[in-house]
Amino acid sequence: MKDLLGIEELTRQDMERYLATAVDLKARLRQGAKKMAVLSGRVVVTLFLEASTRTRTSFELAGRFLGAHVQSFALAQSSVDKGETLVDTARALDAMAVDAIVVRHAVAGVPHDLARRLEAAVVNAGDGWHEHPTQALLDALTILERRGRVEGQRIAILGDIRHSRVARSAMLAYGGLGASVTVFGPATLVPEGVEAYGAEVATSLEAALAGADVVQVLRIQRERMHAGLIPSLEEYHRRFGLTQERLRLARPDAVVMHPGPVNRGVEIESRVADGPRSAVMQAVENGVAMRMAVLCHLLGEGGSR
């Protein structure tokens, strides 16, 4: 496989291979191995056209820990909306013999377009509302660690499903690994066709939470309020936020996840986000290991170029 564009393109075996490699790499990281030579001499460029610090940093550390040369390419915000600019930029990077391009873009499908045109491996670090495959894989790793397995878990995904690439990749990944997924959010934020992902749409927050092994909360953006999709962030918290009290509906050992950054007191209250069941920070740690695994598989031993 040359690229990682989405969970949609992965088989269960692919995902399990990523998970196994990430488990192994995480163990080595914990032993202090931050200077591996797996990708020594390889060049990874991060091309982020949408603001993000943690995902970019996570990818860059992953590349460095594996010994790759990592270059971050920042495009001025002003040239971002021109798709052609990005293609030309990426082509230039390709001509400079870059091995992998990690791309984030506000428009769905852009990484796929680049992948068709470039020799370098393309890693989708988030394209519009479409996919964010490394997030889903690192979350799957977190579930695996916390719950022992992904298969058979009952996973609730809460919030703005419609505008969430995290939700789309998560539904595909968890479902593909044998979990059962239920989603819930304000009706204006749940799109048509969720069933095609093998997920179920709950009729209430309570129904979504009942008996859940994993509760994944999505970030709600203020612009949804300005677009008239929700009345206010305060009401969102009151009606849709994950509180300690509501979490009692889930299984007592349920794991709480959130891709971050967290809007404290909006989609989740701090007591929950920072509480003992929260895996938020563990997921951040897993992010580096999973992105190392992805780069290893795409670039290691004869991968790409």
Added chain:
Amino acid sequence: MTWTQRPVMVRGARLVDPGEGLDEVGDCLVADGRIRALGGRGDADGAQVIEAEGLWLVPGLVDPHVHLREPGLTHKEDIATGARAAVAGGFVAVAAMPNTRPVVDSPELITYVRMRSDAVGLCRVLPVGAITRGQAGRELAQIGDMAAAGAVALSDDGQGVQSAGMMRCALRYASAFGLPLLLHEQDDTLAGDGVVHEGAVATRLGLAGQPREAEEAMVLRDVHLVERNGGRIHLCHLSTAGAVQVVREAKARGLRVSAEVTPHHLLLTDEAARGYDTRAKCNPPLRTDGDRRALVDGLVDGTIDCIATDHAPHTDDEKEGDFVSAAFGISGLETALALVLTHLVDSGRLSPAALVERMSFGPCRVLGLCRHRLREGAVANLTLIDPGVRWTVEPQRFHSRGHATPFAGARLKGRSRGVFVDGRWMAS
């Protein structure tokens, strides 16, 4: 492409004109612009002979909805390239939408389009004037003056007239001049930033969708305005089953409402956009198979009066790039007839007579043109169809500057062999 004013004898064609109750094999002699002899076996008498055994000679096809981009956007298309594409596609006349730069909203610009059409001398390019000045939706354009200058219809196509009050004024004012309003039915607050149909495919692709109501709410509004105020409306490029049903009911109530559908809405669904294929990006968007089937049913039962290409050429660069920034629009003139022949006529959904009804009579009726006919003495506006020839769609060989079509590479059966435009023969 060549044309000649020598008399032309079409020899042994199947002559199909349901308006004349005609469907028989025979000859057709065209001289001095008119049909001089029809049926049986005629004497060529020095005329150029076109051997037409196995071909169909039908009343000339008309496309009531094209974008020829002139004036102002001639990097995409101009009246010459567009008219050439139309002739290649078997059309003797096309109605050119006014969303050019500047917008065709004055009698001078109507005259300009007519003069360019005459100068190019291929098919007739019939000018459509804007409903509102600059298509901005705020003030009436010079409707009466444009009618006098030869506009065949009025349209703000490219966008919907958002204000119901504006639409009501336009209906009342235009009806005095006998011009139909060709309506692009789209409520912008419902369509939003949608680039595909709102549904499972949009969700899967992570793209913003346009719900069906964006079209249906406007169709309902405008049908009601016609019911209250009179006037005549023609609904462009229907895309939803609900809109077809509203038209069916409006016609049953006797309202002066007509409608068109494009070949792409008849034959494709939102699935065509999978893989972020910008060639399938059009407005209104391709919808689901249920909508598609309702459109075919509406076309077959006559709820939908005609087929229109909504020929919307853009440069290759404008259709490239990411799905959101790529232009909306499909180049349709050179594939429409063949698509209808392959998928609707060959399959038996439409008879050859019904094809003539939907691609010639229907558009003429909508645009207020005299029906094209196969009759001795009639002005010869005819299309010669080869229903059996098999060919592959190769957009780079189009006469149009627009090459974007989701039918690229399609194997089709049938196409135009040539047209008579006011008696002048032009091979396709």
